[in-house]
Amino acid sequence: MHRTQTQVGIVGAGPAGxxxxxxxxxxxxxxxxLETRSRQYCExxxxxxxxxxxxxxxxxxxGVASRLDKEGMRHEGIELGxxxxxxxxxxxxxxxxxxxxxxxxxxxxxxLIARRIADRGDMRFECGTVSLHAIDGPRPFLRCEREGEADxxxxxxxxxxxxxxxxxxxSIPDGAxxxxxxxxxxxxxxxxxxxxxxREELLYMYHDRGFALYSMRSPALTRLYLQCRxxxxxxxxxxxxxxxxxxxxxxxxxxxxxxEGRVLQKGITWMRSYVIEPMQYGRVYLAGDxxxxxxxxxxKGMNLAMxxxxxxxxxxxxCYKDNSSARLEQYSAVCLRRVWKAxxxxxxxxxxxxxxxDASPFERRLQIAELEYLTGSRAAAASLAENYVxxxxxx
Ligand code: APR
Ligand code: PHB
Numbered sequence: 001m002h003r004t005q006t007q008v009g010i011v012g013a014g015p016a017g018x019x020x021x022x023x024x025x026x027x028x029x030x031x032x033x034l035e036t037r038s039r040q041y042c043e044x045x046x047x048x049x050x051x052x053x054x055x056x057x058x059x060x061x062x063g064v065a066s067r068l069d070k071e072g073m074r075h076e077g078i079e080l081g082x083x084x085x086x087x088x089x090x091x092x093x094x095x096x097x098x099x100x101x102x103x104x105x106x107x108x109x110x111x112l113i114a115r116r117i118a119d120r121g122d123m124r125f126e127c128g129t130v131s132l133h134a135i136d137g138p139r140p141f142l143r144c145e146r147e148g149e150a151d152x153x154x155x156x157x158x159x160x161x162x163x164x165x166x167x168x169x170x171s172i173p174d175g176a177x178x179x180x181x182x183x184x185x186x187x188x189x190x191x192x193x194x195x196x197x198x199r200e201e202l203l204y205m206y207h208d209r210g211f212a213l214y215s216m217r218s219p220a221l222t223r224l225y226l227q228c229r230x231x232x233x234x235x236x237x238x239x240x241x242x243x244x245x246x247x248x249x250x251x252x253x254x255x256x257x258x259x260e261g262r263v264l265q266k267g268i269t270w271m272r273s274y275v276i277e278p279m280q281y282g283r284v285y286l287a288g289d290x291x292x293x294x295x296x297x298x299x300k301g302m303n304l305a306m307x308x309x310x311x312x313x314x315x316x317x318x319c320y321k322d323n324s325s326a327r328l329e330q331y332s333a334v335c336l337r338r339v340w341k342a343x344x345x346x347x348x349x350x351x352x353x354x355x356x357x358d359a360s361p362f363e364r365r366l367q368i369a370e371l372e373y374l375t376g377s378r379a380a381a382a383s384l385a386e387n388y389v390x391x392x393x394x395x
Pocket of ligand 1: 011012013014015016017034035036037042047048105130161162163164165166167168287288289290300301302303305
């Protein structure tokens with residue numbers, strides 16, 4: 001058995017785990033990152049792609065934004081579509097110049113991995129089966145086992161950054177945490193297409209047949225989504241069927257419709273709202289998807305992960321450098337205030353734009369009225385804009 005001593009043991013090399021490890025390094029705090037998947041898998045997994053203003057600022061001030069600044073696409077507005085007509089929400093105008101940046105989550109992951117390697121960080125991909133031990137006491141440790149070989153990572157703290165299906169949250173004793181959950185009666189079928197975007201901004205479209213989203217990844221790649229049934233079989237969706245449905249739902253009265261291209265990737269994303277409280281137990285601190293999930297409509301997932309680890313890294317800095325554990329004790333409460341606001345916004349965007357099969361005619365009319373209010377009232381649009389570009393880090 002091999003034994004390593006570190007200050008913070010981090011489970012998971014997604015945006016949360018990698019950014020935490022990098023921020024800790026900037027504060028002179030040593031960490032080890034354990035990841036079950038390969039580096040290539042982490043770098044190629046297509047996920048969300050919208051960074052709030054605060055996330056961009058954070059990546060910049062942490063010195064990991066040089067490629068983001070070159071390749072990221074700054075968007076100063078989004079479009080909402082209703083009955084084949086688009087309405088622009090001028091995000092920057094409504095938020096004193098803030099904007100979002102379209103940049104794939106896997107690009108953020110690539111940049112962070114490259115930086116951790118350049119800084120000689122201890123990152124262990126394909127590490128085997130990870131387990132958490134002695135989390136109640138002052139000397140917790142992680143064990144990873146692969147092909148009969150075991151490694152132990154002894155640390156002061158464990159950061160559970162291993163996503164919704166990870167091992168950290170289930171390692172906490174039953175009854176210590178409370179989960180709050182909502183599932184939705186639909187999913188998203190997403191494709192990545194080799195087609196240059198023909199719109200400058202994202203288009204969120206309400207349609208009688210269900211929601212559709214027009215997004216992008218680069219000047220050569222379009223990302224598109226269709227609301228579908230949660231039990232949908234992807235094999236039932238040929239590329240032709242997908243394009244036909246995208247044209248029906250996204251096509252606008254002025255003649256605009258998405259440009260087709262080779263489908264490079266397709267998949268189904270399920271929708272769930274989930275929060276665990278508190279986000280900490282003993283020496284284990286949960287961050288990102290390990291602690292909360294939002295439906296993708298508000299584009300908040302990666303941003304919440306970034307906000308959590310910012311609070312956690314700062315709390316750990318105060319602990320090691322100022323000998324004060326007050327911030328660490330407040331970690332969960334500080335994060336949850338913002339998490340719940342993002343939950344509210346993501347739930348609201350989802351409810352606003354999707355087709356609910358069981359909605360009564362009255363409820364459908366209310367949904368349309370709300371969309372019309374939003375696209376016709378500066379005050380209503382300002383609330384959407386404030387949330388979409390991201391609420392202040394601590395709110
Ligand atoms: N041991 C080690 N690593 C694990 C384990 C485990 N038992 N289980 C999962 N992991 C790894 C996963 O392979 C993944 O690389 O943890 C990482 C978690 O990363 P993410 O799922 O990307 O979660 P997070 O870093 O919190 O980022 C949140 O991801 O799902 C999206 O929309 C979400 O954008 C949001 C972002
Ligand atoms: C994406 O580009 O993947 C994307 C954009 C906006 C969303 C969700 C996903 O709300």
